[in-house]
Amino acid sequence: MDESSSVWLVVGLGNPGxxxxxxxxxxxxxxxxxxxxxMGGKFKRAGKAQAQVxxxxxxxxxxxxxxxxxxxxxSFMNLSGGPVSxxxxxxxxxxxxxxxxxxxxxxxxxxxxLKLGGGDNGHNGLKSMTKAMGAEYHRVRFGxxxxxxxxxxxxxxxxxxxSAERKxxxxxxxxxxxxVECLVTEGLERAQxxxxx
Numbered sequence: 419m420d421e422s423s424s425v426w427l428v429v430g431l432g433n434p435g436x437x438x439x440x441x442x443x444x445x446x447x448x449x450x451x452x453x454x455x456x457m458g459g460k461f462k463r464a465g466k467a468q469a470q471v472x473x474x475x476x477x478x479x480x481x482x483x484x485x486x487x488x489x490x491x492x493s494f495m496n497l498s499g500g501p502v503s504x505x506x507x508x509x510x511x512x513x514x515x516x517x518x519x520x521x522x523x524x525x526x527x528x529x530x531x532l533k534l535g536g537g538d539n540g541h542n543g544l545k546s547m548t549k550a551m552g553a554e555y556h557r558v559r560f561g562x563x564x565x566x567x568x569x570x571x572x573x574x575x576x577x578x579x580x581s582a583e584r585k586x587x588x589x590x591x592x593x594x595x596x597x598v599e600c601l602v603t604e605g606l607e608r609a610q611x612x613x614x615x
Contacts, residue, residue: 425485426476426602427511428453429502431520431543433576434492440578442562443495445591446519446543449560450488452595461490467504468493477603484602487511496542499550506551516555517598518547521575525561527583528590530597530613532558534606540571556601560594 430450431443438444454461459472470490477483487509491501506516514534520543525531535554538544547555565574579587593613601609 424515425487425509425511426515426517427487427489427502427506427509428517428598428602429489429491429498429505429519429547431495431498431518432490433495434490438576441576442521442579443575445521445560445562445594447490448587448591449519449558449594449598450490452591453486453598454488456595456599457486457488459488461488463492464489464505465508467501467508469501469505471505476599482603486602496546498543499546499548502547503550513552513554514556516547516551517558517601518544518555519558519594519598520544520560521562522559523562523564523571523575525559525563527561527563528586528593529561529615530558530594531561532556532597532601532606532610532614556606558594558597558601560590 430446432447454472457474459474461470461472464471469492472488474486475483476486489505491498493501534556538548565571597609597613600612
């Protein structure tokens with residue numbers, strides 16, 4: 419996946435609609451929005467796929483930059499696999515060229531972990547993607563921590579970040595966007611050594 423001609427598909431996972439915009443579960447959308455801003459693009463509906471996309475390049479100008487399709491599935495989280503699979507077919511992206519950016523309960527808030535393949539750890543967006551395509555795609559896992567006390571996981575992920583978390587959220591989203599750029603332009607090992615904390 420390092421030929422400059424190939425296309426990467428970077429998918430921010432989340433739920434569509436303004437009522438979900440600030441939810442912990444939507445951190446993938448937040449990272450995708452920032453990457454789109456950096457690329458100077460605006461999300462547009464993608465043909466027949468149930469998703470919004472921005473096409474552009476990531477990385478320094480010249481041969482080191484990579485073609486990227488940023489995507490936000492407009493299905494709900496647990497149905498992400500269909501739109502992602504359709505985009506992958508349309509843009510002819512190999513499975514290892516797919517990057518899912520998503521929230522991760524088992525990692526402390528703001529901590530990043532990048533990996534290739536693996537299980538879904540109960541994450542419905544990943545479960546749907548893996549069912550549609552197989553598991554050997556890249557993940558940028560954005561830690562949101564575990565719910566406090568007895569709060570249900572579903573309630574926790576569908577709540578907005580707390581006020582203390584919001585103070586650092588922009589910084590962490592920025593760092594996650596940097597990690598995606600590093601993964602796409604310099605490869606998984608380099609990105610892991612720079613961003614896996």
